[in-house]
Amino acid sequence: FNGFFSWASLITAGAFLGLGCLLVFFNFWTVKKYQSIKNKGVKEIETFNEKNKYWGLFYSDFSDDSIWSQSFFAILIIRSTLSSLIITVLYEYPLMQTSFLVILDGGVIVFLYLRDPFITLRGQLAQYYYEIITLLVHICTFILGMQDTFPSPSETLRNILSTSIIYLNTALVSGSIGFMFIEIYK
Numbered sequence: 001f002n003g004f005f006s007w008a009s010l011i012t013a014g015a016f017l018g019l020g021c022l023l024v025f026f027n028f029w030t031v032k033k034y035q036s037i038k039n040k041g042v043k044e045i046e047t048f049n050e051k052n053k054y055w056g057l058f059y060s061d062f063s064d065d066s067i068w069s070q071s072f073f074a075i076l077i078i079r080s081t082l083s084s085l086i087i088t089v090l091y092e093y094p095l096m097q098t099s100f101l102v103i104l105d106g107g108v109i110v111f112l113y114l115r116d117p118f119i120t121l122r123g124q125l126a127q128y129y130y131e132i133i134t135l136l137v138h139i140c141t142f143i144l145g146m147q148d149t150f151p152s153p154s155e156t157l158r159n160i161l162s163t164s165i166i167y168l169n170t171a172l173v174s175g176s177i178g179f180m181f182i183e184i185y186k
Contacts (some may be wrong), residue, residue: 014018020081027058027074028067032058035067049102062117072117079108098142105135122186133172140165 030052037044049056051133063069082104090097109131117161118124140161147161 017081020077024077026055027077028071030055031059031070031074034064034070038064061119061123063119065114068111069115069117070113070116075108075111079104080148082168094145095142098138098145101138102135102142105131105138109135122179122182126175129175129179130172133168133175137165137172139167140168 034045034048037048039075049060058073059070062072068075083101084101086097086104109128112124112127112131116124118127144158144161147158
């Protein structure tokens with residue numbers, strides 16, 4: 001923390017972390033309120049949705065079967081925050097960093113499978129697509145990190161994995177654009 005930019009960066013990171021925590025809290029609070037009135041009737045749900053129409057993105061695209069399914073947006077915020085912390089804090093420990101990222105990706109995929117948080121098949125397929133590609137990129141990065149610990153790393157494997165990461169990232173961007181056009185069309 002020698003310079004102004006280091007302190008500014010720390011303060012900005014703290015502000016965004018605080019905002020993220022506030023969003024997660026608000027998401028769980030809104031979903032809990034929705035879950036408590038869900039069984040009262042259609043009129044109460046319509047009143048709640050009208051009253052919270054600007055905050056509907058927190059819960060409206062997700063299944064209301066359980067609070068965890070409907071809080072998937074908050075889980076994604078938590079996952080993004082944890083990913084950022086893992087990447088920055090463990091910068092000098094690439095094997096530990098990629099191990100935690102692979103575990104985090106696997107946890108989200110297991111959650112998707114067990115809780116089925118999406119209402120539409122299109123949303124569910126899009127999320128699986130993003131999660132699987134992200135997991136594959138992190139696995140490739142983990143193997144690249146493992147290679148650095150070997151006495152004589154394979155240059156061929158390094159090239160294959162690096163090329164795979166480039167193609168997977170291209171597929172991620174292309175798929176995102178494709179899913180965006182599908183949403184616009186629908």
